Amino acid sequence: MSGKNFIERLLNNETKAYEKLLEDYQDKVIRTANGFLHNTFDAEDIAQDVFLEVFRSLKKFRKESELSTWIYRITVNKSLNQYRKQSRRSYTESVDLSTGSDGYCINVASDVTSDDDILKRERKNVLFNAIDKLPKNQKIAFVLSKYDDLPNKEISEVMNISLSAVESLVFRAKKNLQKMLVNYYDK
């Protein structure tokens, strides 16, 4: 799949090759973007951008890393950029759209009415807020590890850091997240 032959086929604009690429990666890319942005529509937009970028820049791809690593790198960068843009305007917009106590924007389904759903929404709100409060590197490592189940080795290649650094980042991220949740609910 990520062999040189496959990349050649992509470079030759073979539709079948692109279909295979999308089949293999679209859900992974959307999952990763969703981990950063917590919104499926935004995640799909990011995924579109990612694959168009892959298509445009494939000639520049140096083949020093795996294709998957390169795609994940693009996804992380685009998601973080989008998150930065959104966080600048999120508070004012989310106040009228959403229900989150911290002004966090969440998806509101029209048919959601039961107490369980409201509770779940509130919990999601708390969780997403806590993930967003993690330091950048911890957040990247955490999202790749928890949302995509990427092995630490691959995360280290995506982030271009050592394996032990990834292990430490994931561990600290989980711990910080848990601590934030305990502090939040322990009121």
Next chain:
Amino acid sequence: MNCKELKYILQTKLLDELNDTDRFLINQHIQSCNSCNELFYDVTNTLGLIEEDKKKLAHPFFKESLLNKIQNESLLIKSPRIFITRKILQTAAAVILFLLSVSAGIFLGRNYLISSENQHYTNNEQYADVQYTNYFEEYVRVEKYLFEENQ
């Protein structure tokens, strides 16, 4: 274990890395303490939402629409002239279709007006020249055939 110890464990140890002794002590405590029980389940359930959140998949037409975009871009790069000509032709076809449908609408509308005017004219001929007053003392016209039958 008391409440303070439970909170300390939750803040310092990861839930998925708790040893059997910790688990046992936590279970024992939360069975007798409502607030810690709530806290423990709030934290575990909230963390569990990640599993649910990551199950989201792309919408069914995501691949097709993206492939379309990629093919368009590929055509633009390969042969920009063909791409631009295709785009111009597509726009022209859309404009022509729009104009055709508008003029068809105008044509049909005009025909309808003419036919309904004729209908009105025909109807006018069916009335007798005599006018009667009705119950409300208004002048009304009576159809010819009624007048003739009465005669």
